Amino acid sequence: MATAPAVNGQVIGMAHYATRALAERLLPRGTTFNQALALNAAEAAGGAVERRALIARLTGAVKLGLAAAEATVVALTSAGLLEERLGDLLALTPAGDALVQAYKAGVAGIAAELYGDLPAEDLAAAGRVLTEVTARADAMLAAG
Template identity: 60%
Template sequence: MPVTPPVNGQIIGQAHYATRAVLERLLATTGTTFHQSVALNAVADSGEAIERGRLVDGMTGTLKIDAEVAEATVAELSAAGLLEEVPGSTVRVALTPAGRDRRQANSAGIANITARLYAGLPAEDLAATGRVLTEVTARANAVLAGA
């Protein structure tokens, strides 16, 4: 049985990059970038529409990217007909029917990949890993915030 290495930034990074490469390969089949997929998910998860500024802030906070990159991503999705502005007093965006279809296609592919990657791993191990990584993320965010 192979020796399990201790959890550290290198092990977490290797898992991140390996799974992200798998994800990006899948997303490429639908013409979606990683940043675009995050934006589509955020809009879908918000309900019918989300304030554009809140979407950009969420992307910068989650992805650790500049606001300009997040704005460009939202603009790309709008230009591709996947997002549209919703009339109102604040600038809000919503998925178009094509945007919903794209997100659904991506989500179905991701569900298949996730099932393959996590198959056979004990639920208690996955739960512990989730707790640990959530705490590490919170601590890293606090460091970034200067706390």
Template identity: 55%
Template sequence: MTTTTVDGRIIGQAHYATRALLESLLARSGTTFHQAVALNATADSGGTTERARLTDRMTGTLKTDAETAGAAIDSLVADGLLADAGSRLELTASGRALHDGIRTGTAGITARLYADLPAEDLAAAGRVLTVVTERANAALAAG
């Protein structure tokens, strides 16, 4: 492995290569990336969440608009993967099964990609990327 200076290009290449693997996994179930994020966020909230909170989480995390997030949520409701109870959304049994399958597949991808990397390198990368994300979010908020 060669030593490379980390910059936006390197980070972007890692992101897109990893995302391509995830998209391949999601395609098997006909799930979009935005739908997977919504399912994951709902599962992380104990299987139920407020629609507004889920929309905010998706727009903040994905840097997308509320319309795009809402369309993903609505499609999950229409497909019976989320149940709509007014302002609250809940994973259905089918939604939980799909989420569990995606999570298992993602864990396999992660294990293959990160398996032999030293823990201290992963910790350092995590710290650096967290700071870069915080700075980018601050710059976006400042306009």
């Protein structure tokens, strides 16, 4: 039996890109992964989110540059998936909500296949390690 590799950036990155590729297959042609993340953020906020908060989510959690985050929002409003409302709010349109719901269902199916038979204690340990690595990387980025 082969020895499992130690957790490092390459192993984490390979897992991320493999699962991201699966998730991207679920998106309609012309919709990007970053756009899906923005739509998910709006849905998680109850269907409407302040523009400033959405941009902060894309630049903070997703690590997009400010211009790329703004372009993502513009593309979503131009595509009719988000609409601008009073108070600098961005709200899911019916089309945007339908896309998010279909995407979430597809991702849930992928996650069930990928993680469903893994031991809960292994998943918990991986979650703790990855959360700590993310916090440390974010601190290093904030420090410059």
